């Protein structure tokens with residue numbers, strides 16, 4: 001999405017680009033330059049869409065699965081600051097990305113050509129019902145073919161008609177995944193989980209081999225191939241901006257997941273996210289420079 005964020009100059013805004021799955025791709029491409037990171041989406045044919053593609057190219061994110069649609073544009077959000085409080089305003093109703101799953105053949109090809117497929121609750125939220133069902137079916141086929149399917153539930157009630165529609169789609173998304181990366185605070189609110197273990201157990205009950213429950217500065221709870229434990233996060237007390245904490249965690253984790261050492265992978269996620277929350281904005285280049 002395009003992002004308009006306030007500058008130090010009153011009334012002036014800066015144009016940038018961000019979005020949850022994009023943030024994770026951006027961090028992953030920086031951490032693992034030898035890994036192919038492609039982004040599957042749909043954009044328009046206007047200059048704003050082209051500028052976003054320039055950022056993909058500069059960031060090492062491949063565009064081979066980006067569909068260009070005539071007379072369309074991308075979604076946008078604006079951050080406004082009032083008395084130091086940030087609020088978000090969205091224009092995403094007409095976003096071309098809502099059509100990213102309209103062509104089942106394109107989805108099947110993209111999924112068959114990659115080993116790891118990442119999506120989020122926001123991916124599910126923006127899709128119309130019919131294409132969401134097609135998207136989930138394509139993921140199920142990919143999972144059965146042995147692909148690693150990674151899902152961050154990223155609960156955003158404002159994007160759903162009802163809380164029930166959201167929680168039921170999230171559980172469907174988790175059911176076609178092999179790695180689920182929820183954040184406890186959101187899960188507690190919408191699934192009424194009493195503690196991180198309840199979140200872990202709810203996803204584990206679907207038969208998912210890897211569940212990683214993030215919890216801000218508190219320990220990360222994990223279950224991986226029947227082995228479970230807690231990873232203590234080094235808490236940051238001087239937090240500047242938590243934007244993209246979860247997204248960057250996911251990238252740091254995935255960059256190391258292939259090693260098979262689950263605690264080392266969680267450490268990678270936690271250390272990157274800890275650096276990200278100490279800077280302003282979603283995309284913090286210097287946070288990846290120590291890896």
Ligand code: ADP
Nearest residue numbers: 183214215216217234235236245246249270273
């Ligand atoms: P989200 O941004 O998705 O709401 P969380 O708030 O659970 O996710 O944070 C994701 C990860 O970011 C945590 O697991 C942790 O590793 C890191 N993190 C977030 N806040 C802090 C903090 N105050 N100190 C240290 N790490 C943090």
